Amino acid sequence: MVKAKYQDVLDLGQELNIQNGDVTEENGVLKVKGTANTQYEKNQLWDKIKEIGGEAPSDIEADIDVADNSVYHRHTVKSGESLSKIAKHYYKDPMKYKEIFEANTHILKNPDVIHPDQELIIPNL
The missing domain is CATH 3.30.70 (Alpha-Beta Plaits)
Known part of the structure; x- marks a missing residue:
């Protein structure tokens, strides 16, 4: 079957x-x-x-x-994560953290500072 x-x-x-x-x-x-x-x-x-x-x-x-083609995904930050870890997960390339940072400048001021429970836009590349 x-x-x-x-x-x-x-x-x-x-x-x-x-x-x-x-x-x-x-x-x-x-x-x-x-x-x-x-x-x-x-x-x-x-x-x-x-x-x-x-x-x-x-x-x-x-x-x-x-349903939503405007973003690749929406990611809720977990403790211990960094933008480069998140980029590696979604894009297989940790250096793509810059694209994630740029898509989230409305909530992020520094790419080295993210907090658990923040919802980040993972942009289409």
């Missing part, structure tokens, strides 16, 4: 609070629809699909929209 194979994708969709979710199975193909909050969340779903089914799986069709 294809649904069981991709259960981790469905679980991630619930965890990410994907809206307007719909899952059907037709002729051995799992059809998944929904709306992710941000492009980052959509990418997480696709990464999970590829992890399970390979680069071009033929047993799943995913139609995932994005």
Whole structure:
């Protein structure tokens, strides 16, 4: 059963609070629809699909929209984080911290000073 194979994708969709979710199975193909909050969340779903089914799986069709295309993601700062750690997480490049700082100058005055519970915009690059 294809649904069981991709259960981790469905679980991630619930965890990410994907809206307007719909899952059907037709002729051995799992059809998944929904709306992710941000492009980052959509990418997480696709990464999970590829992890399970390979680069071009033929047993799943995913139609995932994005609710907010104005940002890549919104990140709530946790204790011990820095802009470079956050940049490495989202962009795989700690030097992209400058882009995150520039997108958040309305709340940040110094790229070396961030506080837990601040919500940062992670910009589209």
